[in-house]
Amino acid sequence: xxxxxxxxxxxxxxxxxxxxxxxxxxxxxxxxxxxxxxxxxxxxxxxxxxxxxxxxxxxxxxxxxxxxxxxxxxxxxxxxxxxxxxxxxxxxxxxxxxxxxxxxxxxxxxxxxxxxxxxxxxxxxxxxxxxxxxxxx
Amino acid sequence: xxxxxxxxxxxxxxxxxxxxxxxxxxxxxxxxxxxxxxxxxxxxxxxxxxxxxxxxxxxxxxxxxxxxxxxxxxxxxxxxxxxxxxxxxxxxxxxxxxxxxxxxxxxxxxxxxxxxxxxxxxxxxxxxxxxxxxxxx
Numbered sequence: 001x002x003x004x005x006x007x008x009x010x011x012x013x014x015x016x017x018x019x020x021x022x023x024x025x026x027x028x029x030x031x032x033x034x035x036x037x038x039x040x041x042x043x044x045x046x047x048x049x050x051x052x053x054x055x056x057x058x059x060x061x062x063x064x065x066x067x068x069x070x071x072x073x074x075x076x077x078x079x080x081x082x083x084x085x086x087x088x089x090x091x092x093x094x095x096x097x098x099x100x101x102x103x104x105x106x107x108x109x110x111x112x113x114x115x116x117x118x119x120x121x122x123x124x125x126x127x128x129x130x131x132x133x134x135x136x137x
Numbered sequence: 138x139x140x141x142x143x144x145x146x147x148x149x150x151x152x153x154x155x156x157x158x159x160x161x162x163x164x165x166x167x168x169x170x171x172x173x174x175x176x177x178x179x180x181x182x183x184x185x186x187x188x189x190x191x192x193x194x195x196x197x198x199x200x201x202x203x204x205x206x207x208x209x210x211x212x213x214x215x216x217x218x219x220x221x222x223x224x225x226x227x228x229x230x231x232x233x234x235x236x237x238x239x240x241x242x243x244x245x246x247x248x249x250x251x252x253x254x255x256x257x258x259x260x261x262x263x264x265x266x267x268x269x270x271x272x273x274x
Contacts, residue, residue: 015211019156019164027156027164029207031221070166074152079250084168113216 001083001133009133010085011036013071018043018124020060020067020091028060032124034069035107039128041069041087042103045121058093058122067091067126083135089128096122138220138270146270147222148173150208155180155261157197157204157228165197169261171206172244176265178206178224179240182258195230195259204228204263220272226265233259 001009010016019029034043045058061067072084094100103123108114138146147153156166171180182195198204209221231237240260245251 014213015209017154017166017207017209019166019205021158021164025201026203026225027158027205029154029156029166029205029223031207031209031211031219064162066163068156068164068166070154070168072152072154072168074168076151076248076250082168086166088163111213113213 001085001135003131003133006085006131006133007036007039009073009083010069010071010087010131013085016041016069016071018057018067018069020057021064022056022060023063028056030057032069033107033111035103035110037106039089041089041126041128042107043124043126044104044107044119045124057124061091061093061124065090065092067124069126080137083133085131085133087126087128088130088132089126091124091126094123094125099123138222138272140268140270143222143268143270144173144176146210146220147206147208147224147268150222153178153206153208155194155204155206157194158201159193159197160200165193167194169206170244170248172240172247174243176226178226178263178265179244180261180263181241181244181256182261194261198228198230198261202227202229206263217274220270222268222270224263224265225267225269226263228261228263231260231262236260 018032032043069087075081104119155169169180206224212218241256
């Protein structure tokens with residue numbers, strides 16, 4: 001799968017997973033909603049009030065900017081439809097201010113569920129350095 | 138979410154994602170089919186013939202046994218239905234022999250798509266040391 005197709009498929013996903021490194025030798029993985037603009041992935045900490053779990057993700061990124069995200073399609077009835085796209089890049093946290101607010105607007109625009117519940121919390125911005133895609137067919 | 142419920146939800150997932158560490162400071166994440174028995178997660182390298190990408194996963198595990206897996210449910214129309222379960226543990230590769238064949242049987246039994254295509258390649262076995270679950274409701 002070429003880079004343009006990988007980027008397109010990733011951008012069309014509704015939720016992806018974000019892997020960050022904890023610093024104790026282990027990896028944390030969480031699902032996130034997001035928006036992709038060119039080679040930049042924007043996500044927000046959570047739809048729900050912050051918990052220690054959310055803060056862990058931010059601590060990880062502040063300590064080690066290397067993150068990986070994965071979008072994939074799984075179809076139990078047809079494995080020829082399987083595909084995944086992996087993005088690796090450098091992440092940074094945007095705690096507050098105009099940039100965070102702009103990111104919240106961009107992400108919220110993709111999700112109807114934000115209608116009743118404005119996105120809260122810091123943003124995580126990932127500049128993707130490497131796209132890798134695989135497709136079963 | 139308590140550990141029993143986390144384990145139950147993880148075990149009912151059809152595909153999960155596996156995060157391994159490459160050794161260059163970055164993390165690889167791939168979707169995998171699997172079977173959960175007690176606190177052990179069994180997966181096979183691939184339904185498709187091996188590629189360098191599959192071998193990377195095995196190289197990662199052989200170098201660093203610390204892996205993380207994530208099961209999650211996403212519902213675009215109802216974020217109160219969201220949940221995820223994260224498993225951390227130590228992984229090992231079973232290349233061939235009776236143990237690998239037994240694992241292939243256990244994993245294949247969960248997936249109708251294996252009917253026409255017996256599972257191939259080495260198995261990855263993860264002994265889960267930590268379950269962590271989150272649910273939106």
